[in-house]
Amino acid sequence: MKITDIRMLRLWGPRNHGVGGGETRIAKVIVRVDTDSGVYGLGEADDFMGVRQGIAYMREYFRGRDPFTVNAIISEMMYGTLAPHHAEIKTGVMPGDIIANNMSSPTSTSWGPVIWAASGVDIALCDLIGKILKTPAYNLLGGKYRDHARVYLDRSSPEDVTNLDAWKKLAEQTLSLGFSQMKFDIDFMATEAVNDVWNRTLSLKQINRVVERLETVRNVAGADFEICADCHMQYNVPDAMRLTAALKHLNLLWLEDPVPIANPDSCAEVRKKSDIPICVGEMFNAEQFRLFIDHKACDILHPDILFCGGMHEIRRIADYAELNHLPVAFHGNGGALATVAAAHAGVACRNFIGLEYHFIETSWIGEYVVRDVPLFRDGKVLLSDAPGLGVELNRDVCSRYLAPGESLFD
Numbered sequence: 039m040k041i042t043d044i045r046m047l048r049l050w051g052p053r054n055h056g057v058g059g060g061e062t063r064i065a066k067v068i069v070r071v072d073t074d075s076g077v078y079g080l081g082e083a084d085d086f087m088g089v090r091q092g093i094a095y096m097r098e099y100f101r102g103r104d105p106f107t108v109n110a111i112i113s114e115m116m117y118g119t120l121a122p123h124h125a126e127i128k129t130g131v132m133p134g135d136i137i138a139n140n141m142s143s144p145t146s147t148s149w150g151p152v153i154w155a156a157s158g159v160d161i162a163l164c165d166l167i168g169k170i171l172k173t174p175a176y177n178l179l180g181g182k183y184r185d186h187a188r189v190y191l192d193r194s195s196p197e198d199v200t201n202l203d204a205w206k207k208l209a210e211q212t213l214s215l216g217f218s219q220m221k222f223d224i225d226f227m228a229t230e231a232v233n234d235v236w237n238r239t240l241s242l243k244q245i246n247r248v249v250e251r252l253e254t255v256r257n258v259a260g261a262d263f264e265i266c267a268d269c270h271m272q273y274n275v276p277d278a279m280r281l282t283a284a285l286k287h288l289n290l291l292w293l294e295d296p297v298p299i300a301n302p303d304s305c306a307e308v309r310k311k312s313d314i315p316i317c318v319g320e321m322f323n324a325e326q327f328r329l330f331i332d333h334k335a336c337d338i339l340h341p342d343i344l345f346c347g348g349m350h351e352i353r354r355i356a357d358y359a360e361l362n363h364l365p366v367a368f369h370g371n372g373g374a375l376a377t378v379a380a381a382h383a384g385v386a387c388r389n390f391i392g393l394e395y396h397f398i399e400t401s402w403i404g405e406y407v408v409r410d411v412p413l414f415r416d417g418k419v420l421l422s423d424a425p426g427l428g429v430e431l432n433r434d435v436c437s438r439y440l441a442p443g444e445s446l447f448d
């Protein structure tokens with residue numbers, strides 16, 4: 039069996055979430071891998087800078103390959119090979135003005151657009167292989183430990199952060215939807231108290247407002263409800279420490295990315311003094327997680343299936359965490375397809391504790407694929423025995439939200 043095509047479909051629509059709860063717009067990329075058997079696989083990628091070009095490059099580089107060699111394909115994309123490389127790739131300008139160069143692997147750089155593009159293709163290949171073998175994708179990763187993936191809801195903040203009733207309403211809505219965990223964004227929670235947007239500080243006034251608003255949420259949600267807070271890699275070490283001390287009484291499940299990424303030593307400093315578990319890594323690859331674990335810089339790992347290399351890489355990261363007796367939660371900024379893919383991977387990881395979802399207020403993002411069960415039930419993604427990821431595109435929703443110049447797959 040050979041890969042005959044790797045195609046993309048870009049969707050574009052409103053996004054009612056985050057950044058204070060106001061409406062923005064967002065794009066999502068659907069990936070489709072076709073084969074000469076007629077069976078195809080679906081994946082998802084985020085529409086970040088360079089991702090669509092990366093997927094177009096993969097189309098030229100990997101057409102003709104056996105889709106069952108998914109680990110070799112993704113590994114070659116991210117880490118390269120030794121010469122003489124793959125003989126079938128011809129150097130030159132291919133359709134779409136993409137230059138595929140057989141003198142090196144696609145990029146051999148496991149960062150940024152390369153790994154984000156590879157993630158979408160890996161997900162599509164897992165769907166494809168599951169369909170061919172007539173088995174759910176979680177069975178390709180060793181089978182499931184559980185029948186569902188618990189979901190935690192990202193709430194960011196209400197639109198009017200100074201209105202405590204809005205915070206209460208956000209907490210009440212999360213409970214009424216059946217979720218048992220939610221997360222807020224420290225950097226958006228008290229924007230009226232930010233002194234300087236550059237110097238990575240948290241003023242005492244800002245910390246006090248954050249505490250007051252999270253106390254409101256805790257009072258509504260009750261003592262048993264899991265609450266997390268995200269710093270988006272924004273703060274300096276002493277203010278991050280001050281924040282962890284001020285939030286201690288709220289019994290948070292985790293404080294996320296308190297300091298800028300890529301420096302395990304500064305994060306380890308915060309972790310050493312923190313009574314709140316420190317969760318890191320939504321943009322990390324496997325090597326970066328290894329670094330943070332080895333430097334004792336985190337308590338909970340937070341890979342994203344769209345940013346770490348896909349379903350096989352997220353499993354590899356979870357396995358290293360498990361060997362160090364650490365849990366993994368999956369960061370999730372993806373839509374319905376990515377969420378189902380992450381759930382398949384999550385149920386197959388022993389140390390998996392939950393999966394994030396951002397778009398509960400933006401229904402089209404949860405509806406652009408259909409499957410035999412709803413996307414969520416009782417705050418969980420349930421998984422059936424359907425082969426592959428068990429999803430097909432919802433052509434009505436996809437055609438309604440096609441980005442300019444796009445058309446549905448034929």
Ligand SMILES: [Mg+2]
Nearest residue numbers: 268270294320
């Ligand atoms: Mg985060």
